[in-house]
Amino acid sequence: MTGTNPWMPGLALFRTYRREWLASDVRAGLSVAAVAVPIAIAYSQIAGVPPEVGIYSAIFPPLAYAMFGTSRQLIVNPDSAAAALIASTLAPLAAVGTRRYLDLSVALALAVGLLSVAGGVLKLGVVANFLARPILTGYTNGIAATILVGQLSGFLGMPLEATAFVPRILEALGRISDAHGPTAALGLSLFVLLRLLKRYAQGLPGPLVAAVLAVMATMAFGFGDRGVALVGSVPAGFPAPRLPRVTAGDLTQLFAGACSMALVSYCSMMPTARSFATRRGYALNANQEFVALGAANLASGLGQGFVVSGADSRTAVGDAAGGKTQLTGIVAALAMSAVLIFLTGPLALLPRTALSAIVISAVVGMFDLRSPMRYFRIHPVEGVVSVVTTAGVIALGLLPGLLVALVVGFLRLLMLASYPHDAVLGVVETPAGLHASDDVNARRITGLVMYRFDSALLFFNADYFRERLRAAVDAESTPVQWVLIDAESMPLMDLTGAAVIDEMRRELAQKGIVLAVARAKGRFLETLERSGLRDAIGERHMFATMRDAVEAFAGR
Numbered sequence: 001m002t003g004t005n006p007w008m009p010g011l012a013l014f015r016t017y018r019r020e021w022l023a024s025d026v027r028a029g030l031s032v033a034a035v036a037v038p039i040a041i042a043y044s045q046i047a048g049v050p051p052e053v054g055i056y057s058a059i060f061p062p063l064a065y066a067m068f069g070t071s072r073q074l075i076v077n078p079d080s081a082a083a084a085l086i087a088s089t090l091a092p093l094a095a096v097g098t099r100r101y102l103d104l105s106v107a108l109a110l111a112v113g114l115l116s117v118a119g120g121v122l123k124l125g126v127v128a129n130f131l132a133r134p135i136l137t138g139y140t141n142g143i144a145a146t147i148l149v150g151q152l153s154g155f156l157g158m159p160l161e162a163t164a165f166v167p168r169i170l171e172a173l174g175r176i177s178d179a180h181g182p183t184a185a186l187g188l189s190l191f192v193l194l195r196l197l198k199r200y201a202q203g204l205p206g207p208l209v210a211a212v213l214a215v216m217a218t219m220a221f222g223f224g225d226r227g228v229a230l231v232g233s234v235p236a237g238f239p240a241p242r243l244p245r246v247t248a249g250d251l252t253q254l255f256a257g258a259c260s261m262a263l264v265s266y267c268s269m270m271p272t273a274r275s276f277a278t279r280r281g282y283a284l285n286a287n288q289e290f291v292a293l294g295a296a297n298l299a300s301g302l303g304q305g306f307v308v309s310g311a312d313s314r315t316a317v318g319d320a321a322g323g324k325t326q327l328t329g330i331v332a333a334l335a336m337s338a339v340l341i342f343l344t345g346p347l348a349l350l351p352r353t354a355l356s357a358i359v360i361s362a363v364v365g366m367f368d369l370r371s372p373m374r375y376f377r378i379h380p381v382e383g384v385v386s387v388v389t390t391a392g393v394i395a396l397g398l399l400p401g402l403l404v405a406l407v408v409g410f411l412r413l414l415m416l417a418s419y420p421h422d423a424v425l426g427v428v429e430t431p432a433g434l435h436a437s438d439d440v441n442a443r444r445i446t447g448l449v450m451y452r453f454d455s456a457l458l459f460f461n462a463d464y465f466r467e468r469l470r471a472a473v474d475a476e477s478t479p480v481q482w483v484l485i486d487a488e489s490m491p492l493m494d495l496t497g498a499a500v501i502d503e504m505r506r507e508l509a510q511k512g513i514v515l516a517v518a519r520a521k522g523r524f525l526e527t528l529e530r531s532g533l534r535d536a537i538g539e540r541h542m543f544a545t546m547r548d549a550v551e552a553f554a555g556r
Contacts, residue, residue, distance in 0.1 A: 009288065010067040010326050021324040028323030029331025031205065032314050036077055036332060037339055038211040039313070039362065041231065041347070042355040045154065046083035046147060047306050048096040049105055051347065052234050052340070054078055057109075057305030059336050062329030064299035069292035070285045073276040073319045074269070075329050076296040077311035080363055081143045082265055084150070086306055088398040089257035093250070102304075103244035104254065109301030109308075110244070111251065111258035116266065116294030125286030131267045132412070135405045137371045138386035140268070142393025142401055144366035147359065155191075155356035157183025157229065165394045182221075183228050187353035190214060194361035205317070207358045214354035215346050229352040234344040238337075239304040260402050261307055266293055269310030276319055313362065385412055419464055420455035424472045425486060427550060447481040448553050449473055450546070454489045457497030457524070466500050473513070481556075483508055484516045484549050492523035498531040505537060516541040518549040 036058045044054030057078045065076040086105060087096075094101040119127070131139075146165060152172045153160045157180025162168040190210045197206040217223065224230050246254075270289065277284045293309070300308050318328045339347075372390075376383030385408050392408075393401030426442025451472050453465055473480050485501075493501075505515040517537060520528055528534040534542060543549040 006288075007291070008067050009070050009285075010065075013066070013326055017325065017327070021327070024322035024324050025327040026331050028318040028321035028328040030335055031321040032075055032318045032323075032328060032332035033335035033339070034205040034208040035317050036075075036311075036314050037336055038207040038350075038355075038358055039311075040078045040336075041350070042207070042358040042362075043078040043080055043083040044306075045352065045355050046080060046150070046359060047078075047086040047105065048090065049086075049102060049306060050234075051231050052239075052344075053102070053105070053305055055234075055336060055340050056239065056303045057300050057308055059333045059340070060299040060303035060305060061296035061308045062333045064295040065292050066326035066329050068288070068295040069326065070283075070288050071273040071277055072280065072282065072325050073315055073323060073328070074273045075311050075314040075318055075332065076269075076293065076308050077314050078306070079265070079268070079309040079311055080147055080359065080366065081140070081268060082261060082307045082309045084143055084147050085257070085261050085264065085398050089254065089261070093253055100245075103246055104250060105306045106244040106301050106304055107246045107250065108254050108258055108261070109297050109306050111254055112262045112265065112307050113294045113297030113299075113301060115258055115262040116297060117291050118294075119262065119266070120287045120290030120292075120294060123287045125266075125288075125290050127263060127266065131263075131405065132382075132385070132409055134372070134375050134382040134386035135389050135409045136267065136271075137368050137375075138389030139264075139393060139402065139405050140366055141368060141372075141386075142390040143398065144363040145390070145394055146398065147363045151356040151359050154229070154352050155184070155187045155360060156180065157187075157227070157353060180227055182223060182226050183351070183353045186214065186217065186223065186228065186351060187357045190354050190357035191361055194357060195364070198361070198365070203320075206361070210354060210358060211350055214351050215349045218349045218351055223351055224349070230348065231350040231352060231355070232348055234347045236341055236344045238340070241302050241304070244301075257399060260399055262293075264402060265297075265307065265309035266290055269293060272310045272312045272315055276315060279319075313365075381412070385409070414460065417455060417458070418461045420453065420461065422451070422453045422465075422468050424475075425450035425452055425546075445550065445553070446478050448484060448550070449476060449480050449482070450484045450486060450550075452486040452489060456491050457493040457500070459494055459496035462496045462500040465497070466504060469504055473508070480511075480513050482514045482516055482553050484518060484543075484546075484553070486519060486546055487517055487521070487524055488519040490520075490524050493527045495527075495531070498527050498533050502531075502533055502536065505533075514541060516543065516549055516552075518543040518546050 037055065040054035040058035041051040044051050061076045065074065086108060089108060090101055090104050094104055149165055149168050152168065156172065158175065158178045160168055160171050162171045190213070193213070194206045194210050197204055197209060218228070218230065270286065273284055273289060296308055300306060318332070372383050372386045375386055388408055389401070389405040392404030396404060426444045428442050449472050451469055453468070455461060457465055469483070473483060508515050515537060517528070520542065543552065
């Protein structure tokens with residue numbers, strides 16, 4: 001937008017805000033706050049930090065994102081996947097509940113913030129496209145399964161010693177008779193209520209309804225005296241800003257986790273932001289979104305919170321309530337601040353099984369089983385990639401599972417690039433003239449092999465190119481006089497690719513066959529020229545169009 005600060009596009013809000021949006025934004029902000037408070041407390045349980053830390057993480061990030069973000073709807077808040085990654089990153093370094101654990105959590109948020117800002121400044125927003133949809137689906141399903149199993153202890157009211165996925169399930173099933181009756185009954189009732197509200201009353205803030213009813217039940221039935229674990233005292237007000245007490249060694253140990261979380265948070269945030277931007281008819285700046293995510297995490301860390309990301313559920317609530325601008329997030333933050341100052345008393349009576357019910361209900365909605373089935377139907381390899389990613393997360397853990405996802409994605413990309421589609425072309429007559437085509441009805445020209453390679457020609461697919469071109473020549477039943485490469489779908493070429501073309505030119509020349517090139521452009525043409533290959537091929541065998549090449553062959 002002309003005249004706006006490129007680093008703080010949200011400032012335009014105060015110059016262009018329309019008065020008629022205010023009522024909608026306030027209503028939407030209050031709706032977001034009603035859902036965000038119980039979810040923030042619930043996700044703090046996943047992250048292994050006190051409940052107030054979840055509230056801090058829900059207040060400060062939306063304020064920062066409103067200034068730095070380019071989405072008008074996105075709410076940046078505690079996220080279940082990020083919370084699970086926090087726990088898996090910090091568990092080997094400190095005991096849950098200790099001061100050191102909290103310091104490391106804050107340091108992790110600051111590190112993710114700095115890395116995200118750096119990613120935006122270096123224009124790395126393109127990484128949102130690196131994790132393919134099947135990989136993201138598989139990773140999300142793995143996280144959802146891991147979180148769900150992790151909540152069994154709090155949901156059933158019994159300690160579980162096993163931490164690995166399958167052993168924990170087996171232990172829970174084997175000791176189901178040891179479950180605390182009132183805790184399990186309350187958790188199951190609230191879970192059923194949440195699913196019913198999700199299905200039949202989507203306009204109601206389900207997490208808030210469940211939390212209020214759970215507090216009322218605690219007061220009415222004295223659950224605290226009957227062995228039901230409660231949230232307990234929640235400090236009112238805001239924490240004093242302070243930097244975490246960590247060493248250089250701690251930061252080194254956190255670095256890999258911070259990089260992973262910055263990548264996952266950004267890649268999971270962007271589809272949500274893009275979806276709502278497309279729906280509302282405006283564009284996003286991907287690199288600025290990376291900066292905004294970083295600013296939100298820096299705000300969370302400085303406010304003693306944990307790592308946050310785009311929250312699809314709260315974004316959807318705000319949009320459904322009529323939110324027009326980033327003011328929705330600001331209003332939500334102010335409303336949650338009021339809760340933190342004035343209403344921490346009732347939060348102390350919130351049963352922990354209610355938080356588990358909220359988490360389990362949320363992650364049940366994260367499961368996407370239809371997409372992998374569709375992947376298998378459309379492209380089986382993509383289905384395998386999705387399932388392998390899920391299995392990697394479940395079997396190895398969240399961070400190793402992410403590494404598996406990245407490796408699988410890279411191998412898939414390498415396989416596609418190494419063995420691209422190619423075709424031997426013929427010609428078709430159309431009203432517009434003569435065109436090369438791989439249509440089965442296209443007419444082949446005797447003595448002319450027209451070959452198209454649908455990829456850049458690089459070191460890892462150059463041998464495949466040579467094999468396929470040789471096969472195309474050998475498959476001809478009549479003597480070949482020309483080999484014509486249609487380079488339109490070859491956007492670039494490296495030195496290895498140029499060397500292979502030169503080898504093929506020499507090999508064909510020994511057989512009395514001319515190598516010609518048509519429609520070379522861009523960096524492919526640039527490499528031809530700089531390597532001297534264009535001169536070696538000869539200007540009379542370089543053509544602007546396939547039609548020119550065919551006509552030259554006919555009149556040779």
